[in-house]
Amino acid sequence: AQKITQTQPGMFVQEKEAVTLDCTYDTSDPSYGLFWYKQPSSGEMIFLIYQGSYDQQNATEGRYSLNFQKARKSANLVISASQLGDSAMYFCAMRGTLSGAAGNKLTFGGGTRVLVKP
C-alpha cells in the first residue's frame, strides 16, 4: 500500500518570497513516481512537476522545484518568487510501478492550502 502525508494544512507566504511544501511518502514499490498538482478554487487539478524514483537529479519546472530525498522518503515542493496566482491547494501524489493496472492510479495526500499575501 502507498501513503502520502502532507503535514501542513495551510500556509501564508509573502508575495515574491519562496515557500516549501512538505510531502513524505511510504511505499514498498521499488519503482515509483511522485507528482505535485495545484488545485485552484475552480477545482481543476493542474499538473506541476514530476520526479521519478530513479531520476538522478531533482526535477525543476520554471518556478517549481522538487527537493527529492529518497532515503528520507520526502519530496518537498519549492515555489520560488511566489505570485498572487499561486494561492491554491497543493497536492502531493504518488504512482507505483510504472506498468500494470494497479500501478497507474495516483495516491494523493491531504493537501496544503497556500495563500500568497501582497
Next chain:
Amino acid sequence: GAGVSQSPRYKVAKRGQDVALRCDPISGHVSLFWYQQALGQGPEFLTYFQNEAQLDKSGLPSDRFFAERPEGSVSTLKIQRTQQEDSAVYLCASSPPEGGKTQYFGPGTRLLVL
C-alpha cells in the same frame, strides 16, 4: 487543444436518485481514471480504464457505483440510489498511450445529495 471535459459541472440529487456523470478525455488518450474528492480532502481513486477495458475498480465504494467506457473514449460514472455520503467532487483524468507520467484532469463534477 481541448482538455478533459466533464458534465454536468454541478449536480444536485435527492437521496435515492440515480445520477450519471460524463467524462470526455483528451482525444487519443488510452487511459482514463475516475477519482472522488470529499470536501477538504485529497482525491481518492475509484476506477481505471485502458481503452474500453476496466482494469481496476478496486476503489469503487459500493455496488451502487458503476463505470463504463464502451467505445474507449467517453466514460460515464453512474451512482445508483444516491446517499448523502456520495456528496463529493468527481474528477476524471486521462493519460496518453505512451504511458506518460502525467494524468490530465478535468474540472470535476460537484455532486450534492440532499
